[in-house]
Amino acid sequence: MTQPIIRFEGASKSFGGQVVLQELDLDVAPGEFLTIIGRSGCGKTTALRLVNGLLAPDAGRVLVQGRDVAGCDPAVLRRGIGYAIQGVGLFPHMTVEKNIAYVPSISGLDGWKGAERREKAAGLLKSVGLDPDLAGRYPRSLSGGQRQRVGIARALAAGPEILLMDEPFGAVDEITRGQLQDEILRIHERSGITILFVTHDIGEALKLGTRTLVLEAGRIEQCAPPSQILQAPATAFVEQLVCRSREFQMRA
């Protein structure tokens, strides 16, 4: 592997007495689309938050572009890492355009004022399949799927090299979900951005991922390309997940 863009080096995290991540070792190469799946509470969100420094490991390290997250300026680190979450978390009192421009503006990035800002926001809206005319609207006047797309546009605004997505398509209908999946695949292909994508849907994990990480109780069950997960599940737990995805395919 070329130098990993993200490296977990024996990273452990506990809350109170509860061990949530246990000596996680994982390298993510630049341009990978890593999907992360596992039961509720197995440590998926915790793993993402170690990458953008919202949480610090109790033991071990997490490196981003070769640098220990613990020693990075959080503001600089997070400018390079987009974060899109379920429920989106748009600012309700800001227009779509202002929401999108928020991170670049507070970071003082050039070209995020007046007409230039409008143009950039319009470009991002188009890239997530939205009409640029939505720029002046407020989040409350958007559908759930539109809000989700604006959340992705916002996460992409500062031109990050890494995109963390935590169940970003959880709250939309199946058709919109399929469209959002195709859009994120296009964005990934076009930009070469590295994506860590948490999902509860094994079908989604296998469709989107160049590799899929299966976590159980804070440990890696398997981390492999989807074809390998399907053909050679490493553990009984992964086998079960795969069986469930076959059931879905059969019913579809």
Ligand SMILES: Nc1ncnc2c1ncn2[C@@H]1O[C@H](COP(=O)(O)OP(=O)(O)OP(=O)(O)O)[C@@H](O)[C@H]1O
């Ligand atoms: N800040 C916190 N304080 C205390 N406990 C926490 C905190 N954050 C997470 N936990 C606990 O750590 C465990 C793992 O949480 P995490 O959010 O990583 O799970 P998850 O895999 O993302 O689950 P889900 O699929 O439900 O989102 C859970 O038991 C959770 O209650």
Ligand SMILES: [Mg+2]
């Ligand atoms: Mg979570």
